[in-house]
Amino acid sequence: MTAEAALLAQFTALDTATVSDALDACGLPPGQGGLRPMWGRPRVAGFAVTVELEPLADEHTGAHIHTDTIASAGPDDVVVVANGGRTDVSSWGGILSVGASVRSVRGVVTDGACRDVGQARELGFPVFARAQVPATARGRLRQRSTGEPVALGEVTVHPGDVVLADEGGVVVVPRERAPQVLEAARRLAEREAAIEADVRAGVPLPQAMHDARLAGTEASR
Incomplete structure (x- = not known):
């Protein structure tokens, strides 16, 4: 397994809520809701391959949207589409x-x-989107850019950033901060697992939730 694949495997073992908390602890934008799996309950982690679309302003459409992007994408990638x-x-x-x-x-x-x-x-191909609609992009949208930074909701996604998506939403981790965020997320997951174990063992919820472990103050170090 390559180092890149190992990094993605470690993110895939986490959920978006935990990674969002880790992003908060590291001073980075948190995860986003409203981007839902269109079928099933997949969890996907990959490196961003970015595309930006825009309304078609003339009759010339050129190549179909995404074709060049898909042709250059690979098994560690997630396509991220900006369409406002x-x-x-x-x-x-x-x-x-x-x-x-x-x-x-x-x-x-x-x-x-x-x-x-x-x-x-x-x-078995995971698709995360805001909605389903039958209306085709042909004659309505064109590709503005590929391989450039794009806006995904309130977050800017750069090519190569780590994108994790599951039924809870989507998080974007800057590639250069990925090891730091991953370590923070692991610590937070361990804290929450310990607190959950206490609650299941009978510790009163107010006492368990008051535990300083939940704050995750160490995650930002």
Whole structure:
């Protein structure tokens, strides 16, 4: 296993809530809600491959959106699509899921809507989006950029950042801070597990939740 794959495996073992708390402790933007798995309960961690879309302003559409991005993506990657939260037009569809699945891409997170969810489910390809809509992107959207920093809700995603998505939402970890955030998240997970064990053993909830372990003050060191 490469060092990159090992890093992603360690993030995949955590949930977005814990990593969001770790981002807070490290002085970084926390996770975001509203980006939901469109089928099942997948958990995906990968390095961001970024795309920004924009409304089509003329008749010339050029290449179909995402095709060049998918062609260059690989098995450690998650495609991140910036589309301004639009839910009236699809920013990801079934053929794109097929292409990404063939490339062993880990999943897609789109700040917008998607379609052809049944096809993605049959492929086992995780799609996180704000909504489903049948309206095609053809004639409505074009690709503004690929491989550039993009806005995913309130967070800026740079190519190569670690993206973790599950049923709780999405977190973005700057690549250069990933080891620090990972270590903070591990400590927080251990604290919460210990507190949960106390509660299950009969420790009163106010006493358990008052435990300084929950504050995670060590996580920022």
